[in-house]
Amino acid sequence: MAIKGGGFEKSSKASSEIPSSSMADIAFLLLIFFMVTTVFQRDRDRPIEWAEAESAQKIDEKQKNILNIWLEREGGVYINDQPHTMEQATTIVAPLYAASERALVISVRGDREVPYRYMDQLQTALVNAGVVRVVFATQLEQSMQRERR
């Protein structure tokens, strides 16, 4: 049993390193977890043409406090992906606004060609619902485009 090196060397060498073979599995698990749990947009985009504005600013509010209202070219109103009539808008928005403790921001996403009469009706409905903060969602217009126009 007289082994060169004392005989202990081998067993102590095996435990001297952290096992790194499972590290890849852990990393891939995390990678897949984050990829699966990343949610990009809660509601589907409606087919509208965006209006463009140069001075558009980011909406400084948490995502859960933003309510998107879509206004289509023919006057169709969509709140939370559900089609509604203009008359229903007040009764739908008012409870949501109260539930959010008046922190709700309404993001109005109107088609650029929608006649203003519908936008005015929607604004009246929002005023009646007690909403104060409204954002007209637009795409950012580059100043280069503007000069060309």
Place this chain on the structure above:
Amino acid sequence: MSVLGSKKSKASSEVPTSSMADIAFLLLIFFLVTTTFPKDKGLAIVLPEPGEEAQVSQKNIIHLLIQSSGIVTVKRGESQQEQQMRPQEIEGLWRQEVTSNPNLIAAVKTHPDAPYKFMVDVLDALHSANAERISLQVLEN
């Protein structure tokens, strides 16, 4: 030499897995960093409370009447004088007007048939000129 030869072939028979962790973490960190949640952009405005109506003297109002063609007719409070301009020219006009009257209010009145984009253009110009007192109305005949 035969012992050495067998060792060499054994070393290359497996795919090296020690760098796999580095590759996976690199991907993980790359995706974590590059993921941006798209934030909505827009023109913010504060709507009046229901039933709230402020009385404003006519000399503090500048009327911007947006026609359905996109032409903006500018009327200053009391005077009957009208001026026609494009939405892009509103910014310069506002900057000029507000220096002489800091209490100025922009009353944007849009024709019911005018496309929404013209109202956005005017609102954009007013925002660019740092106008804060804006009233949105529909144009009545």
